[in-house]
Amino acid sequence: xxxxxxxxxxxxxxxxxSIKRVAQRIVATKKAGHDVVVVVSAMGDTTDELLDLAEQxxxxxxxxxxxxxxxxxxxxxxxxxxxxxANLGLESRSFTGSQAGVITxxxxxxxxxxxxxxxxxxxxxxxxxxxxxxxxxGVSQDSKDITTLGRGGSDTTAVALAAALTADVCExxxxxxxxxxxxxxxxxxxxxxxxxxxxxxxxxxASGAKILHLRCVEYARRYGVPIHxxxxxxxxxxxxxxxxxxxxxxxxxxxxxxxxxxxxVAHDRSEAKITVVGVPDKVGEAAAIFxxxxxxxxxxxxxxxxxxxxxxxxxxxxxxLPANDGQTAMNTLNKLQEKLGFDSLxxxxxxxxxxxxxxxxxSHPGVSARFFDxxxxxxxxxxxxxxxxxxxxxxxxxxQVDEAVAAAHRAFDLDSDQVEAVxxxxxxx
Amino acid sequence: xxxxxxxxxxxxxxxxxSIKRVAQRIVATKKAGHDVVVVVSAMGDTTDELLDLAEQxxxxxxxxxxxxxxxxxxxxxxxxxxxxxANLGLESRSFTGSQAGVITxxxxxxxxxxxxxxxxxxxxxxxxxxxxxxxxxGVSQDSKDITTLGRGGSDTTAVALAAALTADVCExxxxxxxxxxxxxxxxxxxxxxxxxxxxxxxxxxASGAKILHLRCVEYARRYGVPIHxxxxxxxxxxxxxxxxxxxxxxxxxxxxxxxxxxxxVAHDRSEAKITVVGVPDKVGEAAAIFxxxxxxxxxxxxxxxxxxxxxxxxxxxxxxLPANDGQTAMNTLNKLQEKLGFDSLxxxxxxxxxxxxxxxxxSHPGVSARFFDxxxxxxxxxxxxxxxxxxxxxxxxxxQVDEAVAAAHRAFDLDSDQVEAVxxxxxxx
Numbered sequence: 002x003x004x005x006x007x008x009x010x011x012x013x014x015x016x017x018x019s020i021k022r023v024a025q026r027i028v029a030t031k032k033a034g035h036d037v038v039v040v041v042s043a044m045g046d047t048t049d050e051l052l053d054l055a056e057q058x059x060x061x062x063x064x065x066x067x068x069x070x071x072x073x074x075x076x077x078x079x080x081x082x083x084x085x086x087a088n089l090g091l092e093s094r095s096f097t098g099s100q101a102g103v104i105t106x107x108x109x110x111x112x113x114x115x116x117x118x119x120x121x122x123x124x125x126x127x128x129x130x131x132x133x134x135x136x137x138x139g140v141s142q143d144s145k146d147i148t149t150l151g152r153g154g155s156d157t158t159a160v161a162l163a164a165a166l167t168a169d170v171c172e173x174x175x176x177x178x179x180x181x182x183x184x185x186x187x188x189x190x191x192x193x194x195x196x197x198x199x200x201x202x203x204x205x206x207a208s209g210a211k212i213l214h215l216r217c218v219e220y221a222r223r224y225g226v227p228i229h230x231x232x233x234x235x236x237x238x239x240x241x242x243x244x245x246x247x248x249x250x251x252x253x254x255x256x257x258x259x260x261x262x263x264x265x266v267a268h269d270r271s272e273a274k275i276t277v278v279g280v281p282d283k284v285g286e287a288a289a290i291f292x293x294x295x296x297x298x299x300x301x302x303x304x305x306x307x308x309x310x311x312x313x314x315x316x317x318x319x320x321x322l323p324a325n326d327g328q329t330a331m332n333t334l335n336k337l338q339e340k341l342g343f344d345s346l347x348x349x350x351x352x353x354x355x356x357x358x359x360x361x362x363x364s365h366p367g368v369s370a371r372f373f374d375x376x377x378x379x380x381x382x383x384x385x386x387x388x389x390x391x392x393x394x395x396x397x398x399x400x401q402v403d404e405a406v407a408a409a410h411r412a413f414d415l416d417s418d419q420v421e422a423v424x425x426x427x428x429x430x
Numbered sequence: 431x432x433x434x435x436x437x438x439x440x441x442x443x444x445x446x447x448s449i450k451r452v453a454q455r456i457v458a459t460k461k462a463g464h465d466v467v468v469v470v471s472a473m474g475d476t477t478d479e480l481l482d483l484a485e486q487x488x489x490x491x492x493x494x495x496x497x498x499x500x501x502x503x504x505x506x507x508x509x510x511x512x513x514x515x516a517n518l519g520l521e522s523r524s525f526t527g528s529q530a531g532v533i534t535x536x537x538x539x540x541x542x543x544x545x546x547x548x549x550x551x552x553x554x555x556x557x558x559x560x561x562x563x564x565x566x567x568g569v570s571q572d573s574k575d576i577t578t579l580g581r582g583g584s585d586t587t588a589v590a591l592a593a594a595l596t597a598d599v600c601e602x603x604x605x606x607x608x609x610x611x612x613x614x615x616x617x618x619x620x621x622x623x624x625x626x627x628x629x630x631x632x633x634x635x636a637s638g639a640k641i642l643h644l645r646c647v648e649y650a651r652r653y654g655v656p657i658h659x660x661x662x663x664x665x666x667x668x669x670x671x672x673x674x675x676x677x678x679x680x681x682x683x684x685x686x687x688x689x690x691x692x693x694x695v696a697h698d699r700s701e702a703k704i705t706v707v708g709v710p711d712k713v714g715e716a717a718a719i720f721x722x723x724x725x726x727x728x729x730x731x732x733x734x735x736x737x738x739x740x741x742x743x744x745x746x747x748x749x750x751l752p753a754n755d756g757q758t759a760m761n762t763l764n765k766l767q768e769k770l771g772f773d774s775l776x777x778x779x780x781x782x783x784x785x786x787x788x789x790x791x792x793s794h795p796g797v798s799a800r801f802f803d804x805x806x807x808x809x810x811x812x813x814x815x816x817x818x819x820x821x822x823x824x825x826x827x828x829x830q831v832d833e834a835v836a837a838a839h840r841a842f843d844l845d846s847d848q849v850e851a852v853x854x855x856x857x858x859x
Binding site: 017020021024051054055057058059060061062063065066067069070072073074076077079080081082083084085087088093094095100121145 | 446449450453480483484486487488489490491492494495496498499501502503505506508509510511512513514516517522523524529550574
């Protein structure tokens with residue numbers, strides 16, 4: 002008998018009909034002989050509606066109270082789901098994050114999980130009941146206040162519970178069939194990726210693939226929790242996110258080396274590019290720039306510095322950052338112009354990042370060359386390049402992202418013979 | 431510095447505008463130098479909307495899950511109210527029933543308060559913050575599950591907290607100016623009652639006055655908590671519900687005996703009358719009837735048995751009960767007909783109860799006679815009569831309730847010179 006943690010997002014429990022459908026799926030898993038623990042998000046637009054109410058009473062609500070407010074969303078969906086399961090004849094009990102033992106720090110709105118003590122969840126399992134746990138929420142260790150985990154919170158709750166319960170798998174249900182080799186809306190021939198390593202999935206998430214949050218994959222990797230991303234609208238196998246060894250062992254499909262080394266192409270249109278022009282080429286200039294930006298709590302993604310032109314003694318430094326932080330970053334740097342002595346700043350938010358992700362990329366020469374060739378062949382100009390062990394990213398013009406993704410996808414033979422990807426949405430399928 | 435517990439019902443926090451208005455009232459109380467603890471109900475129709483959702487997923491939801499669902503309502507209103515107060519520059523913290531230390535038994539949907547351990551509330555007060563507590567909810571002592579207190583629950587939460595904190599007063603805010611000598615919709619000249627004893631208020635509540643629930647008044651009486659019922663739409667004094675001695679001491683208005691002995695006229699249209707016709711006049715017949723009804727969990731209100739007619743050896747027994755339970759009661763009694771040997775059953779839900787309430791009624795002869803005279807003078811036929819130390823109730827035809835109430839109100843000089851009563855409703859005044 003396996004322990005299975007299943008996480009259902011807001012679109013899977015958007016209304017009473019969806020909740021009843023999810024209940025049937027949970028009951029089927031239980032009847033197949035597994036111990037099921039469910040993690041659930043708030044219904045559909047609940048969180049936005051609650052935020053709207055908060056805005057009406059206060060322009061800047063205290064974090065503690067905002068967390069208290071928002072956590073009512075999962076309270077509603079989890080109680081309804083437990084009722085729907087009870088109506089199918091099985092016992093089910095809902096638990097808040099606090100009741101489930103999700104202990105966090107006190108950072109309201111973006112709390113970190115410190116510990117998980119799932120005593121009540123384990124008792125419910127032992128008594129044959131199906132526990133339904135509120136995702137996205139916990140209780141602070143110090144003040145016993147209700148907290149929320151921030152972006153990707155419900156997925157993280159599911160993985161953390163799976164780790165604490167030493168579950169066999171953490172199933173993340175969504176409205177697509179898994180992780181694809183590219184966004185199916187851009188590349189209709191994109192294929193579902195059957196297996197991917199934690200590291201590659203982390204690169205995919207960091208490169209703009211929205212299906213799993215980076216934080217949840219990091220947590221799963223640290224505790225070795227196998228994740229199965231799949232659709233709540235079909236019974237197809239989705240994407241397994243696993244450690245490299247675990248993959249070979251658990252799936253028994255033979256040698257890892259036979260896998261294609263390229264997992265997929267991700268893209269991200271949410272970033273902007275800033276170029277600091279004419280930075281004096283002396284020690285400590287780059288450090289001063291990025292320290293100032295870090296002090297302003299701005300996360301920098303890619304950084305490129307060209308070799309200094311000997312004739313001028315000056316260099317250009319370009320970096321990308323979330324476009325939301327663009328204004329703050331420009332203000333911060335403008336204040337430093339006199340002190341640092343650079344010539345000017347250039348800002349461009351009409352950019353996009355295209356990334357090729359694949360394990361063992363470095364050990365296969367020619368991957369970079371083929372990637373750049375493909376992009377050039379599509380008539381797309383590359384503005385910046387950055388690489389890691391298992392990723393190559395380029396920055397291109399925003400309106401050329403689609404062409405670059407499609408060209409790279411084709412160049413690495415990722416296209417399937419037919420259109421496989423189905424984005425289900427709320428059609429009830 | 432006094433400790434004041436203020437309870438705001440759903441109509442007082444129905445939307446963002448109302449919540450901001452209530453926040454101003456709370457802040458004004460705090461700035462006047464009092465320590466304020468607030469108890470709040472769910473916003474407007476939230477509870478009905480949640481019940482509707484529950485009905486959509488399950489025809490008979492488990493009590494534990496229904497409580498989990500419904501308690502999200504206060505979670506929303508209390509967080510928003512705390513935000514609105516913070517926006518006015520004061521610190522405020524919201525607490526669930528569980529966090530506030532409201533410990534109950536495990537009777538989901540109708541839990542009884544076993545203990546109140548308001549350690550976190552006291553700490554918040556000591557630190558100068560305004561605690562906002564969710565009404566209507568608690569946590570079960572045995573299983574640590576979330577419970578709800580059932581009808582009148584939020585008022586009871588407020589009184590229980592006031593008792594545990596030895597508050598100086600528990601203010602119950604509503605949409606009328608207090609307790610009136612009769613329902614102002616029936617008797618436009620009804621007056622606000624400035625002071626009333628717990629016992630009279632309990633009789634008023636049991637006789638159909640909806641402004642305070644019987645249970646909350648019982649709790650206040652047991653722990654000697656003064657209740658001040660008043661409107662959240664005005665600053666007028668409302669009605670003080672107090673112990674008889676406390677009244678004279680605290681208000682210093684002189685001798686209790688100078689008060690008019692009649693407090694008011696209450697009415698109730700929610701009951702039905704059942705007559706068991708031709709009950710054999712022998713020992714144990716009445717006991718058998720009412721034991722059967724008690725076993726069916728039916729609450730009986732008035733019971734009247736006429737003297738047996740010597741010639742037949744049979745008697746009639748009439749009683750009133752909530753009309754909702756009428757069908758169950760008739761079924762229960764029909765099954766007993768052969769065993770008990772009565773002739774037939776008569777059912778009438780077109781009845782109403784009119785009650786005259788006043789301390790010391792028994793020691794003032796002639797009150798009953800004047801009450802019956804007044805009703806007869808209005809052309810209303812009396813079907814049943816029952817009395818207590820401080821109450822006389824009659825059952826009349828439902829369509830004659832208004833006339834009977836008005837006539838009694840007039841006969842005991844309860845009319846004011848002018849129309850005083852204002853029912854505020856949601857007009858924002």
